[in-house]
Amino acid sequence: MTKAENKAASAPGAKIVAPTYEGDFVLDGELKLDCGCTLAFPTLHYAVYGRLNAARDNAVLVCHALSGSALVGSWWPEVFAPGAVLSLDRDFVICVNMLGSCYGSTGPGSVNPDTGLPYGPDFPLISIRDNVRAQARLLDSLGVRKLRLALGGSLGGMQALEWAIEFPQRVDRALVIGVSPLGAMGLALNHLQRQAIQRDPEWLGGAYLPQKPPRQGLSLARQIAMISYKSAPLFDERYGRNPDRSGEDPWLASGQGSGLIGGRFDIAGYLDVHGSRFVDRFDANAYLSILRTMDTWDPARGYASAQEAFGRIRAKLTLIGISTDWLFPAADVRRFAESLSAAGVQAEYREMVSDHGHDAFLAEQAELLRLIG
């Protein structure tokens, strides 16, 4: 585990659950991608928790979101709490770092075996389905033929659903939280974040050196993302119109550029801290790569119709919308569930009532448990 990953892993207030095993799986040969390119001998970094039972019917795949890692026991320890969704006594839990990420799986920072140089800006477009196909080869190697459950929120939910389409015989149930194909507002938010990175002169068209990354651009991108992960009522409750807690004065009059800039409000200080922390734990090109994976997800792509894609599904699906989600509005998730049902899929929709916005699936464990029974 890298220093950066270690930081990502820290979930304040929750007890981290250690994996049974954490390691790399190198795919034998090439992974042919949806975009037409190939990745030679790509690595999947993964972690497992618990043990596969003799009947091999206790496997669960947890899929992570944009900036997550394979260490689900670190970023979502609450799912392992007594009585929670998963149990280390019962389940064999697998979590795989996404391709394109910077937490151990092959991404823009990895060396391209064909050139001996890092991929950098030449890293190809990775689809959700590419991830799922690669994950399936890892599961083969682990002796896991069938998943009792595939689950995830946000980008993780895209993967869980794509599993049910791509490998219908291998998924009994999928839990898809706070996600639908990204709408125009979500695409807009990702466009803003992409520009924040691209316009940082340190980005150098993606060819920056690891020790000199586009810090300011990535920090601003993260801050733009943060406002879409939370909700206005939560921000009002926590930060309101308070001045920054370090003692800055938003009513500062003039001098040294402060006439135009001024001291920060508390919400601004909060965003700055999170932007800065994120730069210490994530890579800008990896961020750009996964933004595209998110943007381009269309479960019907490659099929004659959505009906044909959805018609493959055999798993029982539960889709959960979040009442204050701005990135993936609950109404969109509900409509998505309805379109799945209309295609004959066993898909039920449930709504999480929370002030936490998109991040509620991480923040509101009790409510999540109540919904999925």
Add this chain to the structure above:
Amino acid sequence: MTKAENKAASAPGAKIVAPTYEGDFVLDGELKLDCGCTLAFPTLHYAVYGRLNAARDNAVLVCHALSGSALVGSWWPEVFAPGAVLSLDRDFVICVNMLGSCYGSTGPGSVNPDTGLPYGPDFPLISIRDNVRAQARLLDSLGVRKLRLALGGSLGGMQALEWAIEFPQRVDRALVIGVSPLGAMGLALNHLQRQAIQRDPEWLGGAYLPQKPPRQGLSLARQIAMISYKSAPLFDERYGRNPDRSGEDPWLASGQGSGLIGGRFDIAGYLDVHGSRFVDRFDANAYLSILRTMDTWDPARGYASAQEAFGRIRAKLTLIGISTDWLFPAADVRRFAESLSAAGVQAEYREMVSDHGHDAFLAEQAELLRLIG
């Protein structure tokens, strides 16, 4: 009228209404600002429409929002349509460019008489109340003692309400649309925009030359603002998940940085166009200045309590929330109206049902008319 202002003035599809007079009013002596600084001989650029009647009881003040100008007949011509809120036969309409702006009133690009140099980053913090006090001196010079109506949306609504507090004897009615003191989410959005400009290396701490402005930063700031002015349903309806209309391919595979960036979706192309257009018509330091005017508005500031500030109001107030407004949520506007009522003000709340988001007050004239009767 400058070239830039001319562009700002173009309201596609609506017939521009020409002012009766447009010109500059130079305040005699100093304007003492809330922040403790002073502006020497500040200029207010203003426009008037129609004529003041003999009884001097037909004056209406329209206050503009962040990037507006004095030319209300250009950016909001619909208010002059037959049967609309205002009438050129009946009303004497005044609109004043805000201090800090770049459309003729004193702002960061103006020359500081004390130094003979442009203010640039040394331009002081301007409050909403500073604007209102300066406007009152202009109205004195025009012979307008009393306003039949003060109205505005967004930042314009802040000014209309502040008029009712600061000059209770001079305002009969105020129409305050899509606004309340900015909440934490709004402060967050402004913080993101501020950073987009500050982090553009061309900004030079605010000391850029007019011919070499921070174009990329201002464009990104505008794009961040745009998403808060509209709504997700509107974006879905207009742009959906369509590829950019110029023919770019969001599924572009690799090569020349496109593996990480790719072709744009239509919503991204839309945002880019609007960001780029904005840079041709607005100044970055003026934008920063008015963001602070917006951030720091607290009608109770300088009073012992909100109750004391609101208790001054004699005007009849109508506050209008917009159902899909994300920048100033309707619930916040409703609560704000309730707090005014609780202080004994005649304040009624009405809600505009629209998919247009914050910008609905400009886009949905028929609905606005219906609400204000």
